[in-house]
Each structure stands twice: as C-alpha cells, then as structure tokens.
Amino acid sequence: MHVLQAKVNPHSMREALELLPNELLQLLALRHGQGAAILPPEITRIHMDFALKWNEGHFGPRYDSLPGGSFLDGKRKERAVRLTGRRRRKFWKTCLPRLKFWNPAIPMLVNRSENQSGPATMSIYFRQTATGAGLVAAAAKNMVPLAQQPHSSTTGECPAPAPEEGERVVTIDMKNRHSDAIYDEFMQKTGATVVAPTPDEQVEMQQIEELREKAAVDRAIMKKYIDDKRREERMLAQARQEAEAIRMANQ
Incomplete structure (x- = not known):
C-alpha cells in the first residue's frame, strides 16, 4: 500500500495535502525533476x-524563462519577474x-x-x-x-x-x-x-498532483463562500445605515 493510500481520506483536499508527511513531499521534489x-x-x-x-x-x-522571453524590454521584464519570480523555479x-x-x-x-x-x-x-x-x-x-x-x-x-x-x-x-x-x-x-522515477514514485507523484488540483478547487469554493458572506455582511451593514438615516430624517 502506498503512503498516500494509507494517509488520505478526508473531506477536504486541502486537509488531505496537510496530512501528507512533509518528508515524503520534500523527498519526491528533491529526487525527481x-x-x-x-x-x-x-x-x-x-x-x-x-x-x-x-x-x-x-x-x-x-529564473525560468520569462513571459514574453527576450522580447520584453527592461521595465516589462522587471514587472514580469516581480509577478512571476516566486512561482518560477x-x-x-x-x-x-x-x-x-x-x-x-x-x-x-x-x-x-x-x-x-x-x-x-x-x-x-x-x-x-x-x-x-x-x-x-x-x-x-x-x-x-x-x-x-x-x-x-x-x-x-x-x-x-x-x-x-x-x-x-x-x-x-x-x-x-x-x-x-x-x-x-x-x-x-x-x-x-x-x-x-520508479513505478511506485510515479503513482505517488500522480496522486499528489491530483490532490493539488482538487485542493485548488476546494480553495476556490471556500474563497467564493467567504467572499459571498462578506458581501452579504456589507450589504446588511449598508442597509442598516440607510434605515438609520431614514429614521433620523423622519424624526
């Protein structure tokens, strides 16, 4: 049984990645690529x-190649590095x-x-x-x-x-x-x-990639839920302020 099969079966893909041993993730990243x-x-x-x-x-x-490659001028290349530098190997x-x-x-x-x-x-x-x-x-x-x-x-x-x-x-x-x-x-x-990679490592790497993709979906759903909740709270606060302004105007 693979380590991933023994470790992963939560409701949230984000929690699934957190449950994976850091040593396994670090070792796979170090061994291959x-x-x-x-x-x-x-x-x-x-x-x-x-x-x-x-x-x-x-x-x-x-860094890896920049968006636009050698066709970027100095300022555009500097901006591209700022935007992508942390994600670039x-x-x-x-x-x-x-x-x-x-x-x-x-x-x-x-x-x-x-x-x-x-x-x-x-x-x-x-x-x-x-x-x-x-x-x-x-x-x-x-x-x-x-x-x-x-x-x-x-x-x-x-x-x-x-x-x-x-x-x-x-x-x-x-x-x-x-x-x-x-x-x-x-x-x-x-x-x-x-x-x-060995066959077992290929399986584990594929499972990790699938978990990362599902975790991205999970984060997007959670972000939308939080954004919607905050928007509703702002609308309620604005409605209360307008109602209070009307009440004060009618006194």
Whole structure:
C-alpha cells in the first residue's frame, strides 16, 4: 500500500495535502525533476558564478524563462519577474540540489557577487588521465583545512579556480539565457544520465498532483463562500445605515 493510500481520506483536499508527511513531499521534489541526473565519474566539481540580482542578463541562473522571453524590454521584464519570480523555479535552488542529491561526492559551489555587469558562468571540471602527480595533488587538496577550502559565497570571494593538474574545465555562458537552455547545454556537455522515477514514485507523484488540483478547487469554493458572506455582511451593514438615516430624517 502506498503512503498516500494509507494517509488520505478526508473531506477536504486541502486537509488531505496537510496530512501528507512533509518528508515524503520534500523527498519526491528533491529526487525527481529538472536536475535529477547521475554525472559521469570524470566530473570532479561544478562551480557557478553570477550576480546577486537577476537584471543585466543574470536571470538565467535564477529564473525560468520569462513571459514574453527576450522580447520584453527592461521595465516589462522587471514587472514580469516581480509577478512571476516566486512561482518560477530557480536554477541554482532546484537543479543544483537535485544534482547534489544524486551526486553527493561532487563539490558544487555557487559564487555570487554584486557585479551585475560581470559574467554569469558555470564551470564544469573533468578529471583527465589519473597520473601520479594528479593523485598527489588531490591528496594534498584533501589535507587543506576546511576553512581554507573553496566554498560558496555571496560576496564574490570564491571565483572559479583554474583547473588543477590532471583536470580540464568546460564552461557554460549563462548570461542572457533561460534556465532550460542552460540545463540542456549542461546535460549535453556533461553526458549525465537522467534518473527516472520508479513505478511506485510515479503513482505517488500522480496522486499528489491530483490532490493539488482538487485542493485548488476546494480553495476556490471556500474563497467564493467567504467572499459571498462578506458581501452579504456589507450589504446588511449598508442597509442598516440607510434605515438609520431614514429614521433620523423622519424624526
């Protein structure tokens, strides 16, 4: 029996979603979707470098394609981001965590800065033929204190390093590009293998989607009920005020 079948049988679809274990929802969202892929063993690390804000071409690493795409001018694009930004997937907050989930041993760093005019680049490091010197360098790197090792940053202090001995780097220009295009190029250049949901997970994901759709209907019905009730209360209050005004005028 699926977890959903054991948990869900209330009157309200909104209550049904609330009864689902958060861990199940989070795990399904993390395990599958854009970014759920196994990277080849040659990849040693991934580094993303872009600005803190979306403008000046830095929307690709942060947002999906905007309504109207590249045909929007600056003000219309800014408005589109304000209206849709919260609903849009952020490449580095959805794809990267999924990649990390399926490839936990590969370092994945994000370096953001206030330099809006700077580049937005993803660097993918590949291991070349493992030489004795390369193995020694890797061992030395592992001996570096944790505080001195590269880490993610919001102040631009950890830019993409040069490839080490025995490494080569492939870059992806993310500036003025949408996240889907970035992801497609990433998959093509890395040769990653997409992870498909298991049959049981497909069933659970379908059940969750159906519950969400029914919950949306449930919320719409409840909203209409509340709006109608408030409108009736306003009409009654207005009628009382008019009746009181008439009574006062006739005194």
